[in-house]
Amino acid sequence: MKGKAFVITGGGSGIGEACAMAIAHAGANVVIGDVDLVGARRVAEAARACGVGAAAVQCDVSVEAEIEALIGRALAEFGQLDGAVNCAGPVLPRQQIADADWDMWRKLTDAHLFGTVFSMKHEIQAIRKSSGRGSIVNMSSRSGLNATREMGSYTAAKWAIRGVTKTVALECAAEGIRVNVICPGLVVTPMVRRQIGDVDPALAAGAPMTRAGEPSEIADAAVWLLSDQSSYVTGIDVPVDGGIMAGPAAIRPAAGAS
Numbered sequence: 506m507k508g509k510a511f512v513i514t515g516g517g518s519g520i521g522e523a524c525a526m527a528i529a530h531a532g533a534n535v536v537i538g539d540v541d542l543v544g545a546r547r548v549a550e551a552a553r554a555c556g557v558g559a560a561a562v563q564c565d566v567s568v569e570a571e572i573e574a575l576i577g578r579a580l581a582e583f584g585q586l587d588g589a590v591n592c593a594g595p596v597l598p599r600q601q602i603a604d605a606d607w608d609m610w611r612k613l614t615d616a617h618l619f620g621t622v623f624s625m626k627h628e629i630q631a632i633r634k635s636s637g638r639g640s641i642v643n644m645s646s647r648s649g650l651n652a653t654r655e656m657g658s659y660t661a662a663k664w665a666i667r668g669v670t671k672t673v674a675l676e677c678a679a680e681g682i683r684v685n686v687i688c689p690g691l692v693v694t695p696m697v698r699r700q701i702g703d704v705d706p707a708l709a710a711g712a713p714m715t716r717a718g719e720p721s722e723i724a725d726a727a728v729w730l731l732s733d734q735s736s737y738v739t740g741i742d743v744p745v746d747g748g749i750m751a752g753p754a755a756i757r758p759a760a761g762a763s
C-alpha cells in the first residue's frame with residue numbers, strides 16, 4: 506500500500522473514516538470526499554499525522570460533477586489513483602413500501618446507488634490513465650444480502666450495489682482492476698447511533714457473535730481487498746457481520762433454567 510493513493514467517499518465519519526485511517530496507517534495517501542467538509546478535514550488531518558499525504562474535498566456523491574472534481578483532485582495531489590472505498594450515503598427515515606415517498610426513494614438511490622456507480626466510473630478512468638491497475642471496494646450491507654423492514658429503498662440500493670460491483674468486476678478483470686463489495690452487519694457509527702437511539706447496539710445487531718461490529722473491523726477487510734494480499738479476488742461479497750448471514754442468533758436459556 507505504501508506510496509499509493511486512494512479516494513474514500515463518506516470518509517468524514519464512521520466506516521469511511523476508519524477505512525481512511527487504516528489506509529493511512531498502511532502507508533498510502535488518502536483523499537477524503539464527504540458532504541461534511543468539517544469531518545473530511547478532521548480525518549485528513551489525522552491521516553497526515555500518520556506521515557502520509559491527505560486531502561479533504563467537499564463532495565456530494567449524488568452529483569456526478571462533484572465526483573469528477575473529487576477524483577481530479579486525487580490525480581492533481583498525488584499524480585495517480587490506485588483505488589477507492591465508496592462509503593458515502595445517508596440514512597433516511599424508516600418507511601413501509603405501502604407509504605413509499607418518491608422523493609425519499611430518489612434521494613436515497615441517488616446517493617447510495619448512483620453515487621457508487623458514478624464514483625466507480627471516474628475512479629476506473631483515473632486508474633486507467635495513471636496506475637493502470639487498482640482495487641475498488643464498495644459498501645453494501647447485510648441489508649444487501651437479505652432485507653430490512655421499513656428500509657426498502659436502502660435494501661434495494663444495497664442489493665443493486667452488489668450487482669453493479671460484479672458487473673464492473675467482469676468489465677475490468679482482464680486489465681487488473683479489481684472490484685469487491687463489503688456487506689457489514691450493524692457497526693457502531695454516528696449513523697447507527699442516530700438510528701437506534703437508546704437501544705443496546707449488541708441487541709440491535711442481532712448477531713450470533715452477540716455484539717455489534719466496530720468500524721475498524723470493516724476497515725481491516727477493506728485494506729485486505731485494496732492490497733495485493735487479495736490479488737486474485739474480484740467480484741465477491743464479503744459479509745463482515747458477526748455471523749448474521751450464517752443464521753439467526755441463538756436464543757439462550759435464562760440463567761439457572763435447565
Ligand SMILES: NC(=O)c1ccc[n+]([C@@H]2O[C@H](COP(=O)([O-])OP(=O)(O)OC[C@H]3O[C@@H](n4cnc5c(N)ncnc54)[C@H](O)[C@@H]3O)[C@@H](O)[C@H]2O)c1
Pocket residue numbers: 514515516517518519520521538539540541544564565566567592593594595616620644645646647688689690691692693694695696697
Ligand atoms: N453502520 C452500519 O451499521 C452499516 C451497516 C451496513 C452498511 N453501512 C454502510 O456503510 C457506509 C457508511 O456508513 P456509516 O455507518 O459509517 O455512516 P456515517 O453517517 O457515520 O458516515 C457516512 C458518511 O457519508 C457522508 N455522506 C452522506 N451522504 C453523502 C453524500 N450524498 N455525498 C457524500 N458524502 C455523504 C456523511 O456526511 C458521513 O460522513 C454507508 O454506505 C452505510 O450504508 C453501515
